[in-house]
Amino acid sequence: MGALERLFQPRGVAIVGASTDPVRVGGAPVKALADYGYAGQVYPVNPKYDEIHGLKCYASVADIAGPCDLAIIAVAAAATPDVLRACGEKKIPYAVVLSGGYRESGKDGATLEAEVRQVLAETGIRMIGPNCQGVINLTDRMYATFGAIAAEPDMRAGRIAMSFQSGGFGFTIALLCEQQGVGFRYLVSGGNETDIKTPELLDAFLDDSETKVAFAMIEGVDDGRALQRVGRRGLSIGKPVIVWKIGNSETGARAAASHTANMTGQYDIYQAAFRQAGIVEARDVEQLQDLFFAFEAGRLPAGNRVAVITITGGSGIAFADRAVEGGLDLPSFEPATTEALEKIIPVFGSTGNPVDTTANLFNQVENFTSAVSHVINDPNVDQLAVLMASVSGPTAEAAAHAVVGAAEASGKPVIVAWSARRERASDAYKVLEDAGIPIVPTPVRAADAAATLSEFAARQRRLAGKTEMTITPVDVTLPDGLGALDEVAGKALLAAYDIPVTEDRIVHLGDDPACIAEGLSYPLIAKVLSPDITHKTDVGGVRANLGDAEALTEAVAEIVLAARHARPDAQIDGVIVSEMVSGAEVLAGVINDAVFGPTIAVGLGGIFTEVLRDITYRIAPFDADEAHAMLGELRARALFDGVRGGPALDVEALAEALSALSRLAWDHRGRLAELDVNPLFVRPKGQGIVAADALVVLK
C-alpha cells in the first residue's frame, strides 16, 4: 500500500460538524459524498441531528460504527483538538481540517495550531490542513471538500494528481484544466500544511500507480531538499514532478506572506533547485494543460531532434521559431526520407523539415499517412509534431488514424496541434485521445511542450548515467568559536578540499618582507592578515603589483600602518604576500538559504555580478557534471571559451572546484555562516584555477 493511500481511498469518511445546509463547510462534503458516487461509508457527525441528507447522523465520533479512515473536521478551530483526540481513540488514521483560525489568523491561532500538532503526535493521526479546502479523489468520487469545487459533480477523472497551498486558486486551475479535457485523479488543498506538506503529497502521488503526473502549486516549502528528492525520484521513474511556484516578485512575495504562512525563498534559487532535481517548472494554466497531456502520453524522446509536419506552411514556421528557442533541433532527413516525400508531396509544398504536405495531401489520405510514417521513422528524428490546422470531418479522422498508426509503430512521442471545432471533428479527436496522443491548440504551444519533454528526457538520461554521489568526509577541523577566519585559515579550509589556492607567505610583524618573499616571482600582492578585518581593501589593507623587494617592503609597512589607523581595535597578525595571479575573475560563495540550506553561487567578477546580476546557483553538494550545467546557465558563459583570440579557460578545473566547494559547504553546514572565494582566477585550459582570497565566517 502506497503512502497516504487510505487518505485518498478511505473505506469510510466521517464529517465532524456536519451541517444540513449543503453550501456550508460542514454540509457540502456530506452532500458530495452522498450524491457523487463515492462507494464507501459516510458518517455525518453532529449531536443536533439524527439524519442529514438522508444519512444517519452520529452524535459523536465515538458512536461511529463501521470502517472509517478519514475524518473531515468542519468545527470551529477551538473545538478541533478535542475532535482529533476523539478520532485518535477511534483509530481514524487521517483527518482533513477545513476550518481556519490557526496561525494565519494571529497569535492565538498559532497556539491552537501548536496544540493540534501535539495531538497529532499523541494520536498518530496524519492531517491535511487546517485552513484548507480539502481533498478529492475523482477516480472514486471521494469529495472531502467544500466551496465551488464541491458543486462540480461531473469532474472528469484521470491520471494527474495535484496539490496546492492556495485552495481557491488551486481549484480554479483544476477547473480550467478540466474544461480543456484534463482528467485529475487527486486534488489536495494543503492549507497551512501543519502536518502533511507538499513534498510528502508529491511523494505519495509518485507511489500511486494510477497517477502519471504529479503537480504542485506552491508559494514556498520549508524543506527545499525534500522537494528536490521527490523531483529526482520522479525523474528516475519517469513520472514528472511539475511545480508552479508563485510569490516570486517582491510584491507577490509580500502578498504570499499575508496569504499563508509559507516560506518564499529566493526565486532564482528555487529555479536552480528545480533544474538540478529534474522538476519541471510551469508558469501558467495553458502550459500546465499541455504538459499534462504531453507527459501523460508516457513517451519520452531519445534526443532533442524534432520533425514537424504541417499542412499550412506558416504554422511550421511558427513552430520552428519556438522550438529552436526552446533548445530543440530541426534536423535534416536522411536522403531516403526526402526521396520518399518528394514522390508524394506537391511541388508547392516542402519536403524539408518543417515538412509542408499542403492541404492537398488530404485529398489522398494514404499519401499523408505515408508522409507521416516516413518522417517519424527517419533515424534523425526523436519526436514528431503534426500541425493539423483546422481540418475537420472524415479527412480529420483519416489523418488522426495516420498519426496514431505512425506513433504506435515508431514508439516515438508525437504531439498534435489542432484547432478544429470539437463538434466538427469529434470522431477524429476521439481517435487521437483514445491512443493517448496529446493535442494542443497552437503550433507554438506544441513547440513548448515538445521542448519541455525533450529537456526532461535529457535530464533523465544524465541522471541515469550517474551513480549516487559519495561524499568522502575530509579530515579538517574548524576552530571553535564564532566569527571570521583569517585569510590563511580560510584558504587552508579550501586547500583541504583540494581547491587550489595561491602560494602565500606570511610576513609577521618585524620580519623582513623581502626575505620571506624569497622564491616568489614578482610582481607580488600584499594583504593585511587579520581575523577582524574582512574587507581588506576598505582599510587600505591591499597593495598589488609590487614590482620588487623595495616596493614590497614599503607596501608591507604601509599596510600595517593603514590597517592600524583604520581599525585600532583589530588584531593584526601580519601581512600575506603572494604572487599576482591572472586569469578570468570569478566569484564563488556559499549561501545558507532558509529553504534549501547550503547553496553555491557563482558568477564572473566585476560588472557581470554587480551590474548584470549574472549569477547561477546549485544546492550543495553536487558533482562536477552538475557544476558544468550550472556554469552553462551564465549569460557570459562564452567568456570561458576565450575572448578576442584569447585562450579557452579551464572550465573543467572550475567545475571541479565548485563541486569541491559544495562538498565543503555540505560537510560544514552546521558551522558555516558565510564563505566567499573572491577572486577565484580561472586560467587557460590545462592550467587550472586558483583561489586568491577566502572569507570564511563561522556560526
Add this chain to the structure above:
Amino acid sequence: MGALERLFQPRGVAIVGASTDPVRVGGAPVKALADYGYAGQVYPVNPKYDEIHGLKCYASVADIAGPCDLAIIAVAAAATPDVLRACGEKKIPYAVVLSGGYRESGKDGATLEAEVRQVLAETGIRMIGPNCQGVINLTDRMYATFGAIAAEPDMRAGRIAMSFQSGGFGFTIALLCEQQGVGFRYLVSGGNETDIKTPELLDAFLDDSETKVAFAMIEGVDDGRALQRVGRRGLSIGKPVIVWKIGNSETGARAAASHTANMTGQYDIYQAAFRQAGIVEARDVEQLQDLFFAFEAGRLPAGNRVAVITITGGSGIAFADRAVEGGLDLPSFEPATTEALEKIIPVFGSTGNPVDTTANLFNQVENFTSAVSHVINDPNVDQLAVLMASVSGPTAEAAAHAVVGAAEASGKPVIVAWSARRERASDAYKVLEDAGIPIVPTPVRAADAAATLSEFAARQRRLAGKTEMTITPVDVTLPDGLGALDEVAGKALLAAYDIPVTEDRIVHLGDDPACIAEGLSYPLIAKVLSPDITHKTDVGGVRANLGDAEALTEAVAEIVLAARHARPDAQIDGVIVSEMVSGAEVLAGVINDAVFGPTIAVGLGGIFTEVLRDITYRIAPFDADEAHAMLGELRARALFDGVRGGPALDVEALAEALSALSRLAWDHRGRLAELDVNPLFVRPKGQGIVAADALVVLK
C-alpha cells in the same frame, strides 16, 4: 470613403472561373456569397455553365450587368492576365487572385507575376494575392475565399481586422480566436502581396471606423518604414496595430523562405522597429485573444499602476508576479481606501494590493461592489484587474454588475480573469461582454494584457508630447567614389553633425611628431592614416599610451614601417596623433537593413558586444528621447549609472550623439555603405562623449 473600402464592401462580386463544386477554389466563394448573407450582387463567370448554385452564370466578365467592385479570380495562372484586362475594361476596381503558380513556383511564375503587375499598372486595378486564400468581410458576410474558412458560415462578426501572409495558418488563428469569442470584421490573406501589401492593409483597417484593432501576421515585409508609419498612426489615433512576426529563428526563416517570397530581416531589428513605432508584438494565439479583448474595450490607463482584487489569495499572488515582470506597479492605496476596505473585508482577507476580499464577500454582494468601487476610484490606481476565480450563478452576475458599474463610473480600464464554465454563468458573462469588459481565463494572462495596455498607453503619451522631428540638412559634401574614407575624413563627417571627436594632429611623412603634437597632453595615441587600411590594429598601425615625445617619435616611425610592411600597396598619408581618452567604451554603427534601411546599432564595447551580444537598434532618424529608450534596452544599461563608486556617465550626451548619428545615416542613406564609431568614449556626466575613431565606407 476609406482606402480599399470597395474591396471590403463591394456592391457586387464576380467569381471568374466559377465552379459548380462547392469545395473547389472557384466553387466555394459562389456558395459562400450566395448562402451566408451577403447582400450584394454575385456574378459567377464561366462559359461552361448557365447557372451555378442557383445564380445566373456569365460567359465572360464583359457580360456582367450590374454593379461589380470585386473580381475573385480562380482561373489558372496563365489565364489570369487576360481576365484582369477584361476586369479593367469593365472598370472593376479590385481583384482577389486565389490561384498559385506565380513567383513562389519558380522562374516562369515570376515572369507571369511581372505580367500581372504590368496589367495592374495599365488598368489601375488593385489586387490581393495571387497565391492567397482571399478576403472576408464578416460584418457583411462577404466571403471571397475558399478552403476550411469558407465552410464556416457562422463566424462571429466583430471589430478586429486581420491580415496575414500565410493563408492556412492565418485562418487557423482566426478560427481559434473566434472559438474564444473574438469577433472579426475583416480577414485578408495577402499571399504573394504582389500589389496590396500588409502595411497598406493595416492602414485601411485604421481608416475603417468600425475596426478597433488592426492585426497582421507576417513573415516579413519589404518596406519596414511603411509598417512603422502605420504603427505610429495607430498609436496616435489610439487604435493599436498588433503584429505577430514569424520566421525568426534560422530554421524558421529558412522555412519561411521556402514558403513565400517575403523578406525576413533580422528579428532584433524588427522588434526594435516595433517598439519605436508603438506596434504591439504578439507571439501566440492566446495572447492575441487577450489583446484583442483588452484593446477593443477602448480604455487606456493613465499610468502603470494596477490594482488587483481577488477572492482567492493565490490568484492575486500569481497576478502580482507577472504584473511586476511586465513593468506594472502595484501601488499602495490612499488611507481612505484602506479604511473603507477594512470595514467590509473579513480579517482573514487582505486590504492591501492585491486585495483579497475572500469568497465570503460574495455572501454580501453589496460589500463586494463597494470594495471594487473604492479600489478603482483610488487616485493611485490607473487600471484594475478583478480575479473572479470560478464563481458562477447569481453571485457571479451580481459581481459582474459591480465590475461594470465601477468601470463605467471611473472610466479606467478593467480586466477580469474568470474561469467559470460558460453554461453556469452565461448571464454574468453577458453582463461583462455587453459592457465591453475584457475577460481572460487566468490571472497571469490578465497581468500580461494589463501590462501591454499600459505599455501602449505609455508610448502614446510619449508620442503625444512630441512634435514631428524636423531634420535640418547639414551642409557637408561626401567625396565622390566608392570605398573607405580615412579616419580624418570620417571624423570630419561626424563633426559636421556635432558629434564630438578627438582633437587630432596629422604627422605627415617627414614631419617631426613632437612638434606636431605640441600642445596635446601626454600620454598620446598614434594611428596610421590611410584610406586603404580600415583595420589599423591588424597591421600594427596603432600605438597607445605614448608617455613622452621620444616614445611618440619612435612609435610614429614604427607605425609607418609596420603598415608599409603589412600593406605594401596601401597609400599611407601619415600618422594621426591624439590624446588618450578615457570613459566607458561604446560601439555605435549604421546598418543598412534590407527591410528598414539605415538603422543605428549601439552596444557597450568589448565583451558586452562580442560575448553577450548586448546590442540595441533603432531605425534612423530618431530624436534623443528615442535614443534614451534605445539605451534603456541594453542589459548593461546600469553601467552608465556608475560602477563600484565610479561617477555616473554622460548618457544625455550619448543620446544626443546617437540621434545625430541617425540623422547623418538618414541624410546620406544613398551613399553610406557602412559607418562604425568604435570606440566612442562616454565620459562622466557633464563631460560629454568623444568619438575616438570613425570608419566610413561609401557606396
